[in-house]
Amino acid sequence: MSRRTESVQDLIARARGGEPRAVARLISQVEDESPSLREVMAGLAPHTGRAQVIGLTGAPGVGKSTSTNALIRAFRARGRTVGVLAVDPSSPFSGGALLGDRVRMGDHALDAGVYIRSMASRGHLGGLAWSTPQAMRVLDAAGYDVVLVETVGVGQSEVEIAGLADTTVVLLAPGMGDGIQAAKAGILEVGDLYVVNKADREGAPRTARELRGMLALADRARDAWTPPILLTTAQAGTGVDEVVEALDAHHAWLHETGELRRRRERRAAAEIEAIAVASLRARWAHLDGHRDLASLAAAVVSGASDPYAAADTLLGTDRG
Numbered sequence: 064m065s066r067r068t069e070s071v072q073d074l075i076a077r078a079r080g081g082e083p084r085a086v087a088r089l090i091s092q093v094e095d096e097s098p099s100l101r102e103v104m105a106g107l108a109p110h111t112g113r114a115q116v117i118g119l120t121g122a123p124g125v126g127k128s129t130s131t132n133a134l135i136r137a138f139r140a141r142g143r144t145v146g147v148l149a150v151d152p153s154s155p156f157s158g159g160a161l162l163g164d165r166v167r168m169g170d171h172a173l174d175a176g177v178y179i180r181s182m183a184s185r186g187h188l189g190g191l192a193w194s195t196p197q198a199m200r201v202l203d204a205a206g207y208d209v210v211l212v213e214t215v216g217v218g219q220s221e222v223e224i225a226g227l228a229d230t231t232v233v234l235l236a237p238g239m240g241d242g243i244q245a246a247k248a249g250i251l252e253v254g255d256l257y258v259v260n261k262a263d264r265e266g267a268p269r270t271a272r273e274l275r276g277m278l279a280l281a282d283r284a285r286d287a288w289t290p291p292i293l294l295t296t297a298q299a300g301t302g303v304d305e306v307v308e309a310l311d312a313h314h315a316w317l318h319e320t321g322e323l324r325r326r327r328e329r330r331a332a333a334e335i336e337a338i339a340v341a342s343l344r345a346r347w348a349h350l351d352g353h354r355d356l357a358s359l360a361a362a363v364v365s366g367a368s369d370p371y372a373a374a375d376t377l378l379g380t381d382r383g
């Protein structure tokens with residue numbers, strides 16, 4: 064066994080033993096695309112698949128981080144450990160050492176059963192699609208009962224998170240034109256559970272009603288799970304127990320119907336694809352001379368080549 068192999072194995076053993084610094088180092092290896100990443104992932108693989116993976120998404124300001132904290136408290140009260148990834152696709156910073164995480168840890172800072180980590184997608188080839196699932200594997204293998212991934216709902220990220228989690232929670236808050244926003248953002252198809260937060264504010268029941276009406280019309284598979292719509296005041300912790308119960312009910316449903324395995328296999332397929340595409344890209348980024356993408360593009364524009372022939376050249380599958 065090489066020294067590096069030993070140290071990766073050691074790191075994994077320490078992470079599995081509940082040492083937060085080892086968990087942090089493994090996630091940093093994911094973020095930095097460390098040379099030992101393959102070894103890390105191979106070492107983690109046999110320990111994955113146990114965690115209940117929950118995705119929480121919603122527009123900025125609806126109360127995601129407040130809700131995450133309230134959920135952590137509720138899970139801890141039930142004796143379950145929680146690992147959180149807070150993913151901000153717009154942030155240029157890597158999260159590991161950010162003060163933000165310490166602030167977010169808040170009441171949980173001294174609780175060994177809670178781990179919170181911010182992640183930014185930065186300029187990764189596969190972006191969010193590539194690094195987030197790997198970091199989730201770390202938390203899963205480290206033995207957290209619940210892995211919660213929180214993302215800002217901007218553009219397509221709701222759809223992305225739906226692909227990442229076993230159960231997707233869409234968070235809303237009362238406000239102008241919620242229904243229309245929901246339809247536009249494509250959230251009507253992706254939620255397993257809808258939570259209208261800020262129920263202490265006027266308009267929350269109406270938001271829930273509008274959402275129910277729109278969900279009834281949305282193109283969702285028949286005989287499938289009917290997503291509940293719950294109201295919370297995350298700030299006060301009101302309604303959070305009901306959310307945990309609904310999450311558990313959904314997880315039980317996933318198990319019973321075989322949907323859990325199907326979802327996880329779809330997720331693995333997307334991951335494999337993202338990694339394969341990223342390594343293809345990395346390969347042709349190092350190609351020489353005439354195989355360079357820019358010169359191939361010039362050849363297509365000048366009429367010396369066509370896009371199909373150029374793609375074959377790029378992939379090294381030229382038929383000429």
Ligand code: GDP
Nearest residue numbers: 123124125126127128129260261262296297298
């Ligand atoms: P995020 O951007 O989605 O993570 O939202 P935050 O959790 O940071 O919350 C945004 C703001 O809404 C903060 O000022 C919170 O204190 C506030 N907030 C969160 N939950 C509630 C709630 O249940 N009721 C009210 N009135 N305010 C809330």
